[in-house]
Amino acid sequence: xxxxxxxxxRKAVGWSDLEYADGATYLDHRADLVVRLGPPLRAGxxxxxxxxxxxxxxxxxxxxxxxxxxxxxxxxxxxxxRRRLGDEAVVEVGDIDTYVPxxxxxxxxxxxxxxYARDRRTFFSRVAGFTTxxxxxxLNPRQYDVDGVLADLRAAGLDRTELRPFxxxxxxxxxxxxxAALRGLERSGPIARLLLRRxxxxxxxxxxxxxxxxx
Ligand SMILES: C[S@@+](CC[C@H](N)C(=O)[O-])C[C@H]1O[C@@H](n2cnc3c(N)ncnc32)[C@H](O)[C@@H]1O
Numbered sequence: 001x002x003x004x005x006x007x008x009x010r011k012a013v014g015w016s017d018l019e020y021a022d023g024a025t026y027l028d029h030r031a032d033l034v035v036r037l038g039p040p041l042r043a044g045x046x047x048x049x050x051x052x053x054x055x056x057x058x059x060x061x062x063x064x065x066x067x068x069x070x071x072x073x074x075x076x077x078x079x080x081x082r083r084r085l086g087d088e089a090v091v092e093v094g095d096i097d098t099y100v101p102x103x104x105x106x107x108x109x110x111x112x113x114x115x116y117a118r119d120r121r122t123f124f125s126r127v128a129g130f131t132t133x134x135x136x137x138x139l140n141p142r143q144y145d146v147d148g149v150l151a152d153l154r155a156a157g158l159d160r161t162e163l164r165p166f167x168x169x170x171x172x173x174x175x176x177x178x179x180a181a182l183r184g185l186e187r188s189g190p191i192a193r194l195l196l197r198r199x200x201x202x203x204x205x206x207x208x209x210x211x212x213x214x215x
Pocket of ligand 1: 019050073097
């Protein structure tokens, strides 16, 4: 087992509470963008959350009327997600490189874990095969070549994309008005691009132009 895997095993209990200074704001905003970025989701749609960790995102999707299926390779994370979500969701042990859901899903999400895919292009193709609506994931534009990622998506048949800065800090909790103002900058164009040079991530929604209308 790698040091990283061992770290995830040890950190599973309370993962979301420890990783996110203001988990409610962070995960609620993430859930909002999972629904709205790209073709919108509607109540009853199923979201497959690959590398779901402790399923922290799940409750925020379920409360929007979505069905949630979480998958993670770390059994301790899966146990924690099941404990958090109870019978509101399905959570399974699985690897992002091999997991296939029992039926097509409206959306597949991968947060803070896209880099675990062995081969990104192959991963995008597999996901496109069982996702009727869209793939949503986050990306650090200072670490990854965004154009290269977009080329991999197109090669996998995911030819439509919408990108959106995600301006909720992970490690610090802001007073409510400051947090709202910062989120307001996500659509500010040049200011958002400047901020992204120093901090924060991008959310990417990708879908086939002939995908079913999920909204
Ligand atoms: C940084 S955490 C992100 C967890 C959650 N998505 C979040 O945003 O809080 C990365 C997660 O990826 C999982 N993971 C790592 N490699 C994986 C793989 N090959 N397949 C599935 N999950 C994996 C880890 O167990 C861990 O829960």
